[in-house]
Structures are given as structure tokens and as C-alpha cells.
Amino acid sequence: MQKKKNILKNKIVSSSLEAVSEIKDGSTVSIGGFGGIGIPENLLDALLKHDVQDLTIVSNHAGQGEQGLSALIKQKKVKKLICSYAFHKNSYIFRDLFLSKEIELEQVPQGTLAERLRAGGAGIPAFYTKTAVDTDFEKGKETRIFSGEKTVLEFALQTDFALIKCHQADNLGNLTYKGTAGNFNPVMAKAAKITIAETELLLKTGEIEPESVQTPSIYVNKIVVGENIELRSEK
Amino acid sequence: MQKKKNILKNKIVSSSLEAVSEIKDGSTVSIGGFGGIGIPENLLDALLKHDVQDLTIVSNHAGQGEQGLSALIKQKKVKKLICSYAFHKNSYIFRDLFLSKEIELEQVPQGTLAERLRAGGAGIPAFYTKTAVDTDFEKGKETRIFSGEKTVLEFALQTDFALIKCHQADNLGNLTYKGTAGNFNPVMAKAAKITIAETELLLKTGEIEPESVQTPSIYVNKIVVGENIELRSEK
Amino acid sequence: MSFDPKNNDLLLTPKDIAKRIAKEIPDGSTVNLGIGIPTLVANYVDPLKGILFMAENGILGTGPKPKEGEEDLNYINASREPVIPIKGASIFDHAEAFSMIRGGHIDIAILGALQVSENGDLANWTIPGEARGGIGGAMDLAKGVKEVYAVMKHITKDGMLKFLKKCSYPLTAKKVVTKIFTDMALIEITEKGPILKEIATGLNQELIEEFSEPKLIIPNQTSFISKEK
Amino acid sequence: MSFDPKNNDLLLTPKDIAKRIAKEIPDGSTVNLGIGIPTLVANYVDPLKGILFMAENGILGTGPKPKEGEEDLNYINASREPVIPIKGASIFDHAEAFSMIRGGHIDIAILGALQVSENGDLANWTIPGEARGGIGGAMDLAKGVKEVYAVMKHITKDGMLKFLKKCSYPLTAKKVVTKIFTDMALIEITEKGPILKEIATGLNQELIEEFSEPKLIIPNQTSFISKEK
Numbered sequence: 001m002q003k004k005k006n007i008l009k010n011k012i013v014s015s016s017l018e019a020v021s022e023i024k025d026g027s028t029v030s031i032g033g034f035g036g037i038g039i040p041e042n043l044l045d046a047l048l049k050h051d052v053q054d055l056t057i058v059s060n061h062a063g064q065g066e067q068g069l070s071a072l073i074k075q076k077k078v079k080k081l082i083c084s085y086a087f088h089k090n091s092y093i094f095r096d097l098f099l100s101k102e103i104e105l106e107q108v109p110q111g112t113l114a115e116r117l118r119a120g121g122a123g124i125p126a127f128y129t130k131t132a133v134d135t136d137f138e139k140g141k142e143t144r145i146f147s148g149e150k151t152v153l154e155f156a157l158q159t160d161f162a163l164i165k166c167h168q169a170d171n172l173g174n175l176t177y178k179g180t181a182g183n184f185n186p187v188m189a190k191a192a193k194i195t196i197a198e199t200e201l202l203l204k205t206g207e208i209e210p211e212s213v214q215t216p217s218i219y220v221n222k223i224v225v226g227e228n229i230e231l232r233s234e235k
Numbered sequence: 236m237q238k239k240k241n242i243l244k245n246k247i248v249s250s251s252l253e254a255v256s257e258i259k260d261g262s263t264v265s266i267g268g269f270g271g272i273g274i275p276e277n278l279l280d281a282l283l284k285h286d287v288q289d290l291t292i293v294s295n296h297a298g299q300g301e302q303g304l305s306a307l308i309k310q311k312k313v314k315k316l317i318c319s320y321a322f323h324k325n326s327y328i329f330r331d332l333f334l335s336k337e338i339e340l341e342q343v344p345q346g347t348l349a350e351r352l353r354a355g356g357a358g359i360p361a362f363y364t365k366t367a368v369d370t371d372f373e374k375g376k377e378t379r380i381f382s383g384e385k386t387v388l389e390f391a392l393q394t395d396f397a398l399i400k401c402h403q404a405d406n407l408g409n410l411t412y413k414g415t416a417g418n419f420n421p422v423m424a425k426a427a428k429i430t431i432a433e434t435e436l437l438l439k440t441g442e443i444e445p446e447s448v449q450t451p452s453i454y455v456n457k458i459v460v461g462e463n464i465e466l467r468s469e470k
Numbered sequence: 471m472s473f474d475p476k477n478n479d480l481l482l483t484p485k486d487i488a489k490r491i492a493k494e495i496p497d498g499s500t501v502n503l504g505i506g507i508p509t510l511v512a513n514y515v516d517p518l519k520g521i522l523f524m525a526e527n528g529i530l531g532t533g534p535k536p537k538e539g540e541e542d543l544n545y546i547n548a549s550r551e552p553v554i555p556i557k558g559a560s561i562f563d564h565a566e567a568f569s570m571i572r573g574g575h576i577d578i579a580i581l582g583a584l585q586v587s588e589n590g591d592l593a594n595w596t597i598p599g600e601a602r603g604g605i606g607g608a609m610d611l612a613k614g615v616k617e618v619y620a621v622m623k624h625i626t627k628d629g630m631l632k633f634l635k636k637c638s639y640p641l642t643a644k645k646v647v648t649k650i651f652t653d654m655a656l657i658e659i660t661e662k663g664p665i666l667k668e669i670a671t672g673l674n675q676e677l678i679e680e681f682s683e684p685k686l687i688i689p690n691q692t693s694f695i696s697k698e699k
Numbered sequence: 700m701s702f703d704p705k706n707n708d709l710l711l712t713p714k715d716i717a718k719r720i721a722k723e724i725p726d727g728s729t730v731n732l733g734i735g736i737p738t739l740v741a742n743y744v745d746p747l748k749g750i751l752f753m754a755e756n757g758i759l760g761t762g763p764k765p766k767e768g769e770e771d772l773n774y775i776n777a778s779r780e781p782v783i784p785i786k787g788a789s790i791f792d793h794a795e796a797f798s799m800i801r802g803g804h805i806d807i808a809i810l811g812a813l814q815v816s817e818n819g820d821l822a823n824w825t826i827p828g829e830a831r832g833g834i835g836g837a838m839d840l841a842k843g844v845k846e847v848y849a850v851m852k853h854i855t856k857d858g859m860l861k862f863l864k865k866c867s868y869p870l871t872a873k874k875v876v877t878k879i880f881t882d883m884a885l886i887e888i889t890e891k892g893p894i895l896k897e898i899a900t901g902l903n904q905e906l907i908e909e910f911s912e913p914k915l916i917i918p919n920q921t922s923f924i925s926k927e928k
Contacts, residue, residue, distance in 0.1 A: 034527045034564065035527060035546050035548065035549075035550040036543075036546075036550060037543055037544060037546060061604070062604075083604075084604060084605055084606050084607070085603075085604030085605065085606045086601075086604045087596075087601050087602050087603055087604055088604065095601055098601060099601060107604065107605055108605075109605050109606075109607065109608075109609040109610050110526065110564075110568065110605070110606050110607035110610060111526075111568030111571060111572050111607055111609075111610030111611075111614070112609075112610065114564040114565045114567075114568045115565065115568060115569070115572070117565070118565040129572065130572075130613045130614075131572060131609045131610045131613050131614070132609050132613075133613065133643070133644075134641060134643065134644040135609060135640065135641045135642065135643065136640050136641075137605070137609065167544075177563075178544040179529075179542065179544035179545040179546075179555075179561060180525070180527045180528045180529050180544065180545055180546055180547075180561060181544045182528060182561070182562070182563045182564075183527050183528055183563060183564050184563070184564045185563070186563040186564075186565070187563060187564055187565040214563075
């Protein structure tokens with residue numbers, strides 16, 4: 001399974017651009033967010049300025065409107081998209097490139113996507129689920145019956161990088177999220193070799209109670225305070 | 236997969252004895268706790284007074300000393316024990332009955348036990364793990380290689396009842412734990428058809444912040460305020 | 471029959487349908503609401519029934535819409551609408567939310583449908599051959615919860631039937647729908663076949679039969695679904 | 700050789716071994732400590748090295764022992780000892796704790812051993828044919844972490860060897876130990892074979908070779924492990 005690098009050095013980086021600078025051609029990158037919140041907007045913005053190509057992106061959706069993931073797709077930096085909801089009416093940038101076969105798509109049921117990421121972080125190479133049984137999504141997958149119920153075999157999903165968004169981070173890398181803005185962020189942090197967290201607030205180590213930590217520091221490699229807190233990739 | 240009964244009626248029951256009264260002959264019952272803390276001591280005490288037999292117990296250990304699980308085993312109410320640590324030097328009651336073949340044992344690596352319970356609560360009938368590969372625990376299990384690594388197939392573990400211990404419960408059944416006293420309790424709550432929570436404190440609904448809830452109310456069916464807060468099943 | 475389904479005052483409105491569904495939910499249920507009409511259901515549920523609404527983006531206990539200007543965008547439901555968590559709500563991440571759904575802990579999912587078959591197959595995510603829609607959490611919900619209520623117009627704008635012997639659109643899941651709420655009727659899927667339980671006030675059995683491909687079981691008494699004027 | 704391993708002042712004490720291990724841990728590592736000598740290691744780690752200790756009962760960042768009378772029994776490590784969480788600690792349940800361990804996020808597990816083989820097989824949980832011990836989290840740790848440091852007396856009280864060509868006791872995991880810390884020596888397991896890296900001050904190479912079944916690779920320079928008087 002994947003092994004995350006020890007990071008003794010300070011995890012705080014001074015800009016989003018620096019934070020994403022290690023992302024290389026061909027990297028697999030997960031991006032947090034759901035329903036327009038919990039999206040690492042500053043990191044996405046930095047990725048637009050970072051010279052990289054052939055990315056595989058893992059995201060709940062295919063980008064909407066013109067900014068954020070849509071802009072990244074428009075720049076043709078994305079070779080393949082793994083997502084649960086591909087063709088929202090506002091995902092026209094992705095849609096056009098998909099129809100002209102300039103981008104690959106792997107659509108995955110949302111719960112299976114979350115569970116595959118969870119497995120990727122938890123040392124489970126594969127698991128069985130009844131989601132997607134008897135549908136087009138079953139095609140090409142192994143099936144197996146447990147207690148009379150048909151299931152499909154799904155594989156762990158690990159990424160090279162996770163770009164996530166949190167409400168609070170302490171210097172050690174412990175994170176909290178506000179309300180439903182957590183969504184995919186915690187599980188993506190666990191499934192990545194290098195997790196880069198964009199935070200709204202930076203706290204001193206110890207300012208988050210141990211029981212209140214939602215993402216333990218071990219899952220976080222770099223932290224940046226989002227330059228433009230108002231920036232939203234989606235409206 | 237298991238379906239938990241809707242419980243609209245008040246989840247609060249007035250005594251531990253009443254809380255465990257539904258447990259029937261042959262039931263599978265998980266019991267929270269690790270290292271002497273987070274153990275539902277009052278519920279265990281009530282189970283000693285409840286007329287029941289042929290139980291299958293899921294627990295991290297085999298009971299230590301004379302009280303709690305050990306006492307239950309001594310009463311010969313337990314047909315089978317599923318645990319990760321069977322032969323602690325203080326588990327002499329279990330050990331004697333095991334050697335005289337009066338109780339069955341399924342020993343499971345602790346992480347696999349937690350993951351099997353997690354799978355039981357999450358609709359995953361089976362998963363692969365490298366834990367226990369090339370050991371006696373691999374015997375009789377399916378193996379499979381993923382990315383060059385040998386793994387074993389492990390199955391979900393669901394129980395009829397979970398007896399768990401929490402620090403706070405609200406009237407709706409949201410729970411919090413203190414420090415490491417959570418341990419197996421949250422995951423056992425998820426894997427049971429009926430979860431019975433012994434709490435130290437009972438709060439009004441709404442007194443626990445949504446982000447601070449550690450076990451959402453949906454996983455809890457009955458709540459009892461532990462009669463004797465000082466009671467410890469282990470010393 | 472000279473019935474224009476496109477613009478007919480006798481058809482149930484989204485609000486009528488939502489109200490009818492709200493009555494149907496058993497007391498104490500935990501319910502997931504899909505996008506569209508299902509989201510309206512929360513507005514009509516009797517608070518004394520003790521029903522909890524769960525959103526797959528990580529909240530158990532979504533409450534009313536906040537007043538305009540008071541929205542906190544950190545609290546939304548799966549339809550991207552701002553919500554206020556009720557007292558006793560809990561919040562968690564996507565992995566936990568779907569483990570709750572897939573683990574069989576949610577009683578009912580109320581989902582919009584494109585087609586439903588007589589044995590409860592659900593098609594609700596895309597049209598064959600079109601790059602349209604997305605699967606989202608529909609397959610997890612359809613297979614994970616105990617009961618699926620399907621909500622749809624009884625026929626398409628073009629007059630195509632949607633309640634079918636067999637779905638022609640890509641399936642979301644097989645044999646999961648227990649009840650269908652349309653703008654014309656309430657149909658229950660049973661082992662014996664689909665039962666026409668209720669009809670919108672002013673419509674009649676023959677009309678529902680005409681617009682349903684499967685043969686409907688007609689009970690001795692069919693009730694009527696009330697409609698707001 | 701007339702060496703009495705049962706009672707010899709030249710053997711390293713548990714404290715000596717713990718100190719040596721503490722020096723070995725790379726800066727910034729996250730470490731899980733087993734029961735016994737491993738637990739002592741935390742006492743000797745330079746705080747400036749930024750090492751985090753993780754306990755499988757759900758805490759990342761265990762700190763010092765509380766003073767007598769100030770223990771809060773809700774905060775314990777996996778050895779059941781009261782601990783104070785450090786600033787920046789986090790607390791979680793067993794499922795999350797083991798997902799962290801099994802997912803490869805912990806750098807080093809320091810585990811007591813009954814036997815270790817020359818290729819790094821670890822036997823540390825029971826004796827064949829005896830109803831003794833339990834597996835606990837040892838198999839998850841041994842397979843899940845990046846490196847296993849094994850800690851043991853070099854030979855048993857009865858003079859039986861414990862560092863072997865092949866373990867005779869039931870295995871915990873195959874090919875996982877990278878370093879063995881005994882009361883006589885520090886041995887590193889490599890692809891080429893076990894290297895005798897260090898010897899307790901006052902002992903010599905021949906003695907270690909005599910008490911080790913596998914052939915040891917002897918480097919040009921062997922250091923000595925210091926011992927407290």
C-alpha cells in the first residue's frame with residue numbers, strides 16, 4: 001500500500017502556488033468538495049498556474065461553470081476524470097471535451113467512490129458491495145454472491161496528491177471542517193500519498209482539542225492559508 | 236444486510252436490567268471496551284441477572300478477573316467467544332472452560348476485528364486484507380494477490396445486540412466518548428441490529444453540537460444511565 | 471381518451487405529491503430526500519411524527535430552510551440548498567454518510583424517477599446514448615436503504631409511458647421501488663404485482679390503466695389523493 | 700564459552716535497550732509502542748526529534764505519564780497505562796486507529812518478540828500448543844507499518860536461541876522485522892543477511908555469533924552500545 005513520506009519539517013507553506021509545485025505530469029490528484037462547498041479553491045487556482053499535464057483527477061463532479069476544475073479541464077491538463085456525477089448541465093466544458101474524446105471518464109457511484117478512497121487509506125485493496133449490481137456499472141466487474149445477495153468487487157483508490165479544504169488547521173496538521181463542508185475532504189486526505197490542505201484559519205498546535213480533530217495530523221503533509229477566502233470555484 | 240428497527244418511542248429505559256431484557260438465547264452480543272475502560276459495566280452486570288444462554292460474545296478480550304464478562308462466562312451463558320486477545324493471564328475463567336471444551340473460541344486480529352465490524356455496519360459483506368497472511372490465522376481462508384501482495388478474504392461481522400458505554404448521550408441517542416474510552420464502542424454500535432448504550436450523563440437533545448457527535452443517533456436503540464458509575468468490571 | 475397530460479388541472483402539483491408522500495412516511499423513519507419534488511416533502515411532514523431527514527453529504531437531521539440573508543453556506547443538503555440542522559442533528563464526512571446508507575440504516579429514500587418497472591426496477595440517472603446526468607449517490611441509496619419511494623410524472627411530456635413492464639433506460643437498481651408517487655396516482659409494488667392504491671381526485675382508474683404499461687391490480691376500494699385548489 | 704546469560708552484569712538492561720532504540724528512531728517518525736520495553740522508549744526520545752507516538756486504542760500523540768493521583772483513566776495507551784495527550788494529539792475509535800495502522804501511515808512499530816528469523820519473520824504472540832497469550836493488534840501492526848523493530852532478550856532463560864534461521868513458534872508476520880534490539884546486540888535485517896551492527900559494551904562478536912543461529916554479517920566496524928552503571 002502507499003506509504004506517506006515523513007514530514008518533520010514545518011508543514012506550513014507560504015502560498016498555494018508553492019503548495020502545488022510538487023504535482024507532476026501524470027499525477028493522480030483528488031479534489032475535495034461537494035455542492036459548491038469544501039472546495040480548495042485557492043489550490044485549484046494555483047494548479048491553473050502550475051505547468052503540468054496528463055493529470056488524473058478524482059472529484060465528486062466534473063466541474064461546473066468556468067472556474068476551478070472546469071478551468072483546469074479547459075486548459076487540457078486533465079487526461080482522465082474519476083467522478084460520480086459527470087454531466088451536470090453546467091459541466092459543459094467537461095462535456096464538450098468528453099464528446100470530442102479529449103478526456104477520459106470513469107464514473108463511479110458516489111458511495112462506492114467514498115468507500116474506494118476509504119479502502120485506499122485503510123489498507124484494504126478490494127471489497128465487495130451490492131451498489132451497482134444489475135446495472136451498466138456492473139459490466140467488466142467481478143461479481144460474487146454473499147448470503148444470497150449479488151455484489152461486485154471494487155478496488156481501493158489511492159492518489160498521489162489530495163487537494164483538500166478545511167476550516168481550521170493547527171501547525172501540526174490537525175484539521176477541522178465546518179458543517180457539511182467536510183464531505184469528501186477527510187477521506188481524500190487518507191487516500192493520498194501527499195495531502196495538501198487549504199485552510200481558512202491557522203491555529204497553534206494544541207488549540208484543537210484531541211476529541212475535536214476531524215483529520216489527524218498524520219494524514220496531512222502541507223498546509224496553506226487560502227489567499228483569497230472569498231474565492232469560490234462555483235457559484 | 237441487517238436492518239435496524241425504527242424506534243420512534245423514547246429510547247431511554249429506566250434500568251440496565253430492562254435494557255438487556257430482549258437479549259435471547261443464541262443471540263450474538265458485542266461488548267465494548269479496551270484496557271479496562273469504555274466497558275458497559277452496568278449492562279454486563281444486568282446480563283448476569285438475565286436468564287439467557289448460548290450467547291456468542293464479541294469482545295476485544297476474554298474477560299479478566301472475576302467480574303463482568305468473566306462472570307458471564309463462569310455462568311456458562313456463553314457458547315462462543317470472538318475476540319482478539321484470549322489468554323491474558325487474568326483470563327483464567329475463560330481459559331479453564333476453553334481447555335475443558337465448554338466454550339468455543341474464534342480469535343481474530345484486533346484490526347481485522349474492528350474492520351469486520353465496520354464492514355458489518357457499512358454494507359460491505361467481505362474485504363481483503365494482508366493482516367494474518369502467512370500465519371496460522373490464514374488457514375481455511377481464501378487468499379488472493381493484489382499488486383503482488385498476498386491478502387486474505389475476511390467477512391463482515393454483524394451482531395444482534397451491541398452493549399456499549401459512552402460518556403454523554405442525548406435523548407435522541409447521539410453519543411460522545413471521553414478520551415480513549417471510545418475504542419470499540421462506536422464501531423460495535425454500527426454493526427448491531429439493536430444497540431444498547433450505557434451512559435454516564437444524559438443530556439437534552441440539542442446539547443451535543445452536531446460536529447461533536449461521535450455516534451449518530453441512528454445507530455442507537457436504547458439508552459440507560461448506568462446505575463453504578465463506579466462499577467468496573469475489571470481492575 | 472381525450473386527456474391532455476401536458477396541461478391538465480386535474481394532475482397533482484409537485485406540492486400535492488409532496489404532501490401525499492409526507493403522509494405516507496411511517497412515524498420515526500429516517501429518510502433521504504432526492505433532488506426535486508422529494509426535497510419538498512420535508513415541508514409537509516408532521517413534526518410530531520419524529521421523522522429524521524438525512525443528507526448523503528453528511529448530515530443526519532436537516533431542518534428548515536434558513537431565512538434569506540441568514541444562510542450559512544457551510545450547512546447544505548445534497549440538493550445544495552442551505553439548511554439549518556435540527557436540535558439533535560449530527561454531522562460527518564462522505565465516507566461515514568455512505569456507510570450509513572449502504573449499511574442499511576436509512577429507512578426510506580425518496581428519489582425522482584425517469585422510469586419504474588412493475589417489479590420495482592428503477593431508472594433515474596440517464597438517457598441511453600446521451601452524455602447526460604450522472605449517477606451520484608442514486609445507486610448507493612437505491613440498494614442501501616430499506617424502501618425506495620419513486621416520484622415522477624406519470625407520463626413524459628411527449629406522452630411516453632414511464633411506468634413500464636421493463637425499463638428501457640439504464641437501470642439504477644433492480645427490484646427496489648416499493649411505492650410510486652406520480653401526478654396521477656399512488657401505485658404500490660408487491661410480489662403479486664402493482665396495486666393501484668390511490669388516484670388523483672377527478673381522474674379515474676381507466677385513465678391510470680391507459681397510461682401504465684403493466685397490468686394494475688385494482689383493489690376493492692381505491693382512495694383519492696386530495697388536491698389543493 | 701562460560702557465559703551465564705541469566706545473570707550477567709554485561710547484559711543491557713531494559714532501560715539501556717530503550718535508550719538505544721530511542722536514538723535509532725528517525726526524526727519526525729510516527730511510532731507505535733508495544734507492551735513492555737517498547738513502552739519505555741518514549742521516556743528517552745529527544746523531544747526535538749518531533750516523534751509522535753500512536754496507540755492503537757485510538758490516540759495519536761501520547762505524552763508523558765501523569766503524576767500519581769492526577770491520572771484520568773479515560774486516557775490510556777494500549778498497555779493500559781494512563782497517559783496525557785500531547786498538544787496536537789488527536790483521538791479516535793478503534794476502526795479509525797487500525798485503518799491508520801493497516802493503511803501504512805505509521806512509520807515504525809516497536810514490538811516485543813519471542814523469536815525473529817534471519818529474513819525478518821516475527822513470532823511474538825504465543826507458544827505452540829499452549830493456551831497462552833493472544834494475537835491482539837500484533838498482526839495488524841506487523842503487516843501495516845513501514846518498519847518493525849523487534850525487541851527481545853537475545854536468548855531464553857533456559858539458554859534457547861531466539862534469533863533463528865526459521866522461527867519455530869507461530870508467526871505473527873513474515874519478513875517484517877528490520878532491526879532487532881536485544882540485551883546483547885543490535886542486528887539489522889537486510890537482503891544480504893543479518894548484519895551485526897552493535898554489541899553491548901563488554902561483550903564480543905564471538906559471543907553474539909554463538910547465541911545466534913543465522914550466520915551474521917560482520918561489518919568492518921562494529922560499534923558498542925553504552926550501558927548505564
